[in-house]
Amino acid sequence: MSAPGLSPPPSRLEHALSWTAGGRVLGPVASFLERMMVVAGPWLISITALAVISVTFEPVLGRSGIEDLSLTVIYALCLAPLTAGPVGAVVARLLNEAAEAGDGEGRTASLTLVGLVVAGFGAAVLAVLVGLALGIADRGLMVAFVFLTVASAQLWVCLAILAALRAYGFLMAAFTAGMALSVGAMFFTARATMSIDFLVWSFTAGLFFFVMLSTGRVVGRVWPESERVLQACRVFFPALVQQRFLVLGILFAFLAVWVDKWVFWFGPDSIVSDAGFRHFGYYDSVMFAAHLSILPTFAAMSVFHDGPLTRAVETFRARLHTRANHESVRASVTDLGTTVWTGVIRIGFVQGIVTIAAILLAPIVARLLDFDITQFFLVRIGFVAVFLHAIIYLLGAILVMSGRIRTFCAVQGLHLAANLFFSVSFYFTVGVSTYGFFVASLAVIPVAFGAAHVALSRFLYFSLVGENESLYIGN
């Protein structure tokens, strides 16, 4: 019998589970998977669900129906991050600030609600504008498309907030539940009706379910009072303006990834689906496959950020707070720089290996995705282009960590402009190619690297002066 006040020792099964799942063996793997879910979960699940639906129900829905369904989801997932990304980033920053100030609990719920409403509203506006511009005639599908875009935006915001709260376990569980509902509902609907908009609604239902679960987790049982929500608005909107360069930088980053696709969607060779969505599947399928190869970089960067990088930054801050002399502070900055470059090089190296593997496996990829010989060559260049994009992403993360937000915004803007320019140039000279994205990324890397090098070599200056926003009150 155990002594009072002491819990009984774990059973052998509990010990084994804890050792494997939470220990050194599977712990890092679990952590990596959690980050993958945050950065690419919606895409992965959507693509998987659409692939399964396409294969299973094409005889029933027809090729054009499957195409409209796929494009509705693609457009929604394309537009949603344009509002959700910036809003989620600002909300996450405000939550971190509130947590550091000891007011985390008070602000989390109200800021979450404000973020969800703003991102959803922005996504709705974007979806309506895009739908009207494309001339989508089917009103039922148009409405479903708008709501899907709203749900997608709110899903991305929830992912950002749960990641900021480090609630990865809940995130995985809720996301799985939501996606299971999406896929299950789609299967059920496809059997019952041939209406594409009902399928879209089914998919949307799962996303909203995840949003509802996440909101419940964050808000709790008691909704914040209206005064709290108003207070959150008074904090959020000025923060949106104050952090406008971060907002723009993230927006440019998303646009830079998509702009080459849009060049083809709105180029002379573009195809218009029955519903009115413009696309160019010949190029899209190549680049979507290529972009999947960057997911390990996103996930690894997230793990690195929450681990060695955060520790190095906290050491640096501790030196400042404990009033260390400059030699000691400089040593912590040097360590931080070493940690950052080591981490970036390691992630880049691993990504390089993944890219090489992807290139070597390109024949298999081409066969699985039914590429023709041109697409086979395109996807190999695409893998390299995406690898270069991964480097830009890593260097951009260094800029954000160093507080060089304006430079980050400029680099992402440069990438966007370069991708647009080179994609158009190559399209009208060479024809369909992935060279636009490749050359744009290649051209931006030296600029991004130079900026990141300066940011780290002058980290102390930028932290205390150059990028210390508290010194520029009123701007």
Added chain:
Amino acid sequence: MQQPHSEIPDSEIDVCLVVEGAYPFVAGGVSSWLDWLIRNQPELSFAVVAIVADDGPRQQKMAFPDNVVHFSTVALSPRRAGRSRQFPRQAADWFGTRLEKVLAEGDRAAFADLVAFAETPQPRGALRKRRQPGRSDLLDSMASWDAMLRVYEQRAPQSSFMDFFWAWRFLLGGFFSVLTADLPKAACYHAISTGFAGLLAARAALAHDRPALITEHGIYTNERRIDLTMADWLSDTIDKGPRGIDARKDVRDFWIESFEAFARVSYATARRITTLYRGNQTFQRAIGAEDEKLVVIPNGIELGQFAGLEPVSTGRRPTVALIGRVVPIKDIDTMIVAAAEIRRNVPDVEVLIMGPTDEDPDYFATCQKRVQSLGLENTVRFTGRVNIFDYLPRIDVLTLTSISEAQPLVLLEGGAAGIPCVATDVGSCREIIEGAPDEAPKLGTAGFVVPPMSPQAMSEAVVELLMDDALRRACGAVLKRRVESRFSSGASSRRYADLYREAMAA
């Protein structure tokens, strides 16, 4: 905020007064003296540049005389600060070297170079567009940062880096505010202290090739040294042990040495450096002021208002008075303890503490408790703010127990009324009571000078005067003659008029 009475072109302004932390936003002391100075030079036009802490709204406490034609403020730490645009590396190295020389040595030539640098459009930013540097460009640039690191490594490498950083932000932020402020053009520039006011006058003198003057009531650098030595918001990183003998420098040392460097620059650039009494000149020389520039111009009082005062000697108790604010620096507590000793020898003595009691309520409460604990309720009386002319005829001895003073006007006012004084040996009290070394003919002693914080010495001196009518009358007469000959308002204003005439003609 009141605007000056008329705006005339800058080129026609005679004297630009530069004042820090006083006129027109603080009443009393230096502000009253400035008001007197301006009004007593009615034929001259004045600009007033007030150096303030920040650019927040302020209430003006003193109205401008008619001959103030320009007023502006310079904020040492403005709330709105533009973003920095970086200098090219060559300019950065040059800039950093001169900053080091100013801070380390108070080097006038380096300061002059920086003034010229701040006045000249410089290539800045990524496009190297030429424009005049702003405060933020100078303070927030990498050049300033690199200069800060060099100074830190030279001066206080063991100190807390963050403490040093914020000290740099304040000191150099104020320095750059001075370098980049808009300045009226005047025939001469008159700073009423060293510190940032002295720097601004020095900059104006160099930029406009006109003379700079400095007048110090208290010695700014000494006062900052005392403030900084006692400051509890400054923590020491370096433990110098019980004897304090350690060559290593802490941030506190950097603060003090920087103000000394500013003073050196101001003294080196000024044409004339005036103060109220000779004792102050010792401190000025110690910081590098050249002898030939030093001038003593004591404060003066309007003698006419004391002319009709007739002493009242009957129907009242022997009366001792201390005229001053009830604040720690006046050390009212010593006077209260001395009152107990005085009463032992003069049982019916009345000790008046005449001055406002609302500036430091906690200290006033402490004084009241002291009175009660010593059973002096019938002896010591706090009058609050009063018209001293109602009391002067009935005062036998005037006392001053201050820990620090410059040239206390109360002793001059008491002297004008023929009242002998007992004062602590601070500021110019010894010169007022015993006469300046160069007094000719020697008039004699007007009372007693005692050590600060010594109730015993204070009470013995007061009792001696109370018990000896002849001594008391003689001392009062000496002080009256001394005040009339050296400390009249007319004499003082004539000397300032001469000072300005010489400067404007240069």
